[in-house]
Amino acid sequence: MSFLILPIDAVRHLEAQANNAAELEANLALELAAYLAANPSARVLDLQICGSGAGNVFGALMSVIPSGTSGIPASTAILRIVDAATPQQAKAEIDRVLAGNVGDEILGYDTAMAGNGAVYLIGIVLEDVG
């Protein structure tokens, strides 16, 4: 795996906030779709997620560039964010995501937990390679 070397001013961060993982995924997907519409050659570089509050405040950042060779084409990106009551349940959710995307490749991932320590999140960005 290589480290990223890019002009900093080329990188943009798409932001989303929601009260659960499903909404967070949907909101970030909307941001990505809007960026992709404006930048048809856009590429996704990475994903970060975080949690706070009593298990009901979640945020996400997706790093993107308008074009280039780093990352994956935004048009092929599969975004999944899951939440669960235990890390094992979150793992099981991600296992289901991986099992449903055999042959695809992982670009980035992150984990977070809510401020109350009782909600676990995992976010993942896959490249749909068919």
Add this chain to the structure above:
Amino acid sequence: MEAIETIDTINGAVVSAVAATPDELVTAIVREMDAFRVANPGATFTDIMADAGGAGGVLQCHAWLDASAATGEPIDQITVRAFVGPTTDDVSNQIARFFATLPALDQFIAWDSGIAGNGAVFFTIVVVRPEPV
């Protein structure tokens, strides 16, 4: 410009652990990784992700493993350590002391960090190879 490479997911797997203290978390995640290695001889470690919650009393992590052994580090040849402290400097100093016990600096493999919900407990997990001397 260098490209970011993707990780093959065909044989990818995640194992998870949660605990109240760093030592308990390390014990738990190592147990999960060992179980995966026994079930998948030759399996390798790829990366780790972690976060803290509650009033600093909930630590969690997920290790990315690969059953194919095509990439990554042999699971039975890595060392996991977790550190918590009241400030980032405190945790940083703990990590520095741990790194000082390693026989070579190029044995760092992966790490991640988080902060508890009370904003007063900082948490970092580190994976190196092999055992410190």
